[in-house]
Amino acid sequence: MGRLAYVNGRYVPHAQAMVHVEDRGYQFADGVYEVVPVIDGVLIDEEPHLDRLEYSLNELMIAWPVTRPVLKLILRELMARNGLARGIIYLQVTRGVAPRDHKFPAQAKSALVITTKRLAPPSEAVLRNGVAISSQPDIRWTRRDIKSLSLLPNVLAKQAAFEAKAFEAWLVDAQGAVTEGSSTNAWIVKGGEVVTYPKNNDILGGITRLSLLELAGRTGVKLVERSFTLAEALAADEAFITSSSAFVLPVTSIDGKKVGEGRPGPVTLQLRQIYLDNVARQIEAARRAGER
Numbered sequence: 001m002g003r004l005a006y007v008n009g010r011y012v013p014h015a016q017a018m019v020h021v022e023d024r025g026y027q028f029a030d031g032v033y034e035v036v037p038v039i040d041g042v043l044i045d046e047e048p049h050l051d052r053l054e055y056s057l058n059e060l061m062i063a064w065p066v067t068r069p070v071l072k073l074i075l076r077e078l079m080a081r082n083g084l085a086r087g088i089i090y091l092q093v094t095r096g097v098a099p100r101d102h103k104f105p106a107q108a109k110s111a112l113v114i115t116t117k118r119l120a121p122p123s124e125a126v127l128r129n130g131v132a133i134s135s136q137p138d139i140r141w142t143r144r145d146i147k148s149l150s151l152l153p154n155v156l157a158k159q160a161a162f163e164a165k166a167f168e169a170w171l172v173d174a175q176g177a178v179t180e181g182s183s184t185n186a187w188i189v190k191g192g193e194v195v196t197y198p199k200n201n202d203i204l205g206g207i208t209r210l211s212l213l214e215l216a217g218r219t220g221v222k223l224v225e226r227s228f229t230l231a232e233a234l235a236a237d238e239a240f241i242t243s244s245s246a247f248v249l250p251v252t253s254i255d256g257k258k259v260g261e262g263r264p265g266p267v268t269l270q271l272r273q274i275y276l277d278n279v280a281r282q283i284e285a286a287r288r289a290g291e292r
């Protein structure tokens, strides 16, 4: 049996997983999503991801498609049916299917789609060499804190980065601040200080960002949440990105110029390890709780 997707109450073959043409996600990007990492068959940071889903739904006045406990059961069922050991689970909630009209439908029933994807860990070469960044203008709306389906500016930035032979785009706002990546949070290290943009409406509050701030804070690493410019990033000792699929990845060049020595830095690698240790603890806890 091939991979399955969950579509509004049914587990269907991935290739035949479809939604209606008048799904508001399709027509208006009227919905939200989450990406939860899966390692050794365990959902990592599941509760913070579901908390953020709740936040996004509330901000857009979209109802939960199923209750939170039921959603957790469905996530596990799909992972089990697909034998997903390592990768990501993608879930999307839209305001549902209704005749096309901008205002909210009178009787909307939220639609839920869930898919899984296997992902290999980053290659040795990526970890050894780090990744390249291309800076791009941040042309997004002012509610980037909502994990909205509306990703067109992010798509355009990532494509431009790809064409510039970079792994990720860093988005630079009108004031010259690097807000975040197209699908990652952005960090620099300078003089032992680890800097990332503050959590507000200008960025998506990454769950990996949140975990890392909590974990690293406990180890005595000096963390500062403030904006930084591209020039500062180029003059930094180290840089890195975080996300649910990349975890912590070193950045070694920006717009073709080396960051620091042009090699993954010690603080970045330490933070990556701190994050991975926490993942291992979550897997161990799930095992003890009999989830695996």
Ligand code: PMP
Pocket: 035, 154, 180, 181, 182, 183, 184, 185, 204, 205, 206, 207, 208, 209, 242, 243, 244, 245
């Ligand atoms: N910023 C943006 C714009 C993103 O799309 C993502 C990935 N969802 C992130 C940051 C990183 O968030 P997380 O650590 O929750 O994956």
